[in-house]
Structures are given as structure tokens and as C-alpha cells.
Amino acid sequence: MANENTSGGLPPIVKVVLGFAIAAVGVFLNEKIGAGTEHVGRIELAGVALEPGKTVGALGVFLALFPVIESFFVKPLTTALGERNDSLESTFAEVESLRSEMTSMKSEYEKRIAATEAEAREKINAQIKEAQVLRQSLMAEAADKSDALIKQAQEEISGEKSKALREIQIHVTDLALQAAEKVVGKNLDNDLNRKLIADFVSDLEVKK
Template identity: 25%
Template structure:
């Protein structure tokens, strides 16, 4: 059977089926447009709004966090500065105290040394006095023995003491 292309029912020409197809499509279009797409659109919009508000909240949170961070940083800096000034103050006080202590120690040491020097000088003076007296006595005794007579102690003592003093001043 050889079907001719231009038969009575060429398959490129529509027939009454066309009407039924239009009706069917319009029904589907109507149902979707009226009952299906609005809720789907609403769901999409609701979710977009939700996402947007979530993003806004996240942004707000990020801002708060940054603020808190800045404040924290500021407080920390303040504390650091205060600590530094306290340490500086303490260092200054300590320096002062050290200087005071050193000065007083030096003074004390000087005082002690002077006293020691004075003591030594006094001791030396006393020793020299003793020595001189012993020497005078020795000279008088020796002279008595040599001349066999008692010397006038008072007269000659002054004489000898003058001699010794002259000796000392010569030696000095």
C-alpha cells in the first residue's frame, strides 16, 4: 500500500483534534496559572525574604562583633598605657630611693672614716706623748747616772722637753 503524500488526510494539516488540543492546553494553563504558580511564587518570595533577613541579621551581628572588638582593643590599649605609666612612676620612685640610700650611705661612710681618722690621730698623739715622757725620763735617768748627782728635776725637765720638741720639729 503506497500512501500518497497529499491524501485526503495529510498529516501536516490539522483536523478537529486541533480544537480538543487547544482546550486541553488552555485548561492546563489555567490551572497552573491560577492554582499552582501563585503558591510556588509565594514560597520562593518567602524564602528570599527569609534569606535576606538572615543576611541582614548576620550583617548586624558582624557589625556588633566589630564594635566589641574595637572596644576591647581600646580598653586593652588603655590598660597597657596605664600599666606603662605605673611602671615608669615606680621606676622613678625606685631611682630616687636608690639615690637617697646611696647618698646617705656615702655620708655615713665618710662620717665613719673621719671618726676613725680622728681616733687614729688621737691615739697617735697619745702614743707620741707617752713616748716623749718616757724619753725625757730616760734621758734624765741616764744623765743622773752619768753625772752621779740628782738633777733639779723641774729645771732640767723643761730643758730636755724643749730639746725633744726641737728634735721632733726637726724630724717633722
């Protein structure tokens, strides 16, 4: 597209006319100058075959045919190259866009992964902290229960010990009193019994 006027600012028809004019000049020169001139003879002596008229004529024909060549060959080729270039540019742009998008997505995924990892780490840390707190709470509770059980057991042991001691004391007291009662019974003769009765009668205190 950018090569629309690369052949110069002259219109094609002018180029064709100009080409034929130059070709006519070349034919004229070929007829007039030929190979008999001094300068041409020197050049030919130098080993170079030179025919100026044909050369100029060939240049004129080329100039006259150039628009045709340009129209049927250069322009389609330029157009195809431009399209190809546009296609490549479009493809490159698309690839670049995809790469940019991929980079963006990758970045986003990396951010999301990082965020997920951070969140997971935070949750793990929170769970660990909660577990530690729960562990400490359970240990403290277990310790309290253990202390309470030990205290209760000690109190029960102490109570049972005291109870056993009291029962022993009471039993010993009963035994001693039974023995004393038997001794008194054996030693209590009739006279003493009569005295007990007489004392009871004389000291009698009644309840009303």
C-alpha cells in the first residue's frame, strides 16, 4: 500500500510516450552513429562490444514497457507483499496480544496461587494456633480434673481413716463398758443392789 507511487511522479502514459521517444532516439543513433565513430572504436578496442543506439533504444523500450510491467507484475507483487506483510503484522500482533494475555493470565494465576497459598498458610497457622490453644485448654482441664480427683481421693482417704479411727474408738469404748458392766454385775451383791434401789427412791426426781 505504501508503494503506490514508487515508480515516480510521472503518469504511465507519459512514461510510455517518453519510452518510445527514447527508443526512437536509440534507433536514430544506431543509424547515424553506428560503429564507425572514434569513441566507439576505442571502446571496442578495449574489448567491450558497445552499440549506443541499441542500448538507448532498449532503454526506451524498457521505459515504455515499464508501466505494463509495473501494472501486471510489480503492483500485484507489491500488493501481495503488502497483504503478506499485513498478515504477518496481524499475526505478530495477535501473537503479541496472546502472549500479553498469557502473561497477564500467568501473572494473575501466580497472584491467585500466591493468594491461595497465603490464605492456606493463614488457615493452617490459624488451625495450628487453635489446636495449640485447645491442647493447652485440654491439658489445663485434665490437670484440674487430676488435681480435683487427687484432692477428693485424699479427702476420702482422710475421711475413711477418721471414720475407721472413730469406729475403733467406739468399739473399744463398747468393749470397755461391757467389761465394766460385767465386773459391776459380778460385784453387785444383794445389799449393794438394795442400796441402789433405796438411793433411787430417795433421790427420785420426776418429770412432769
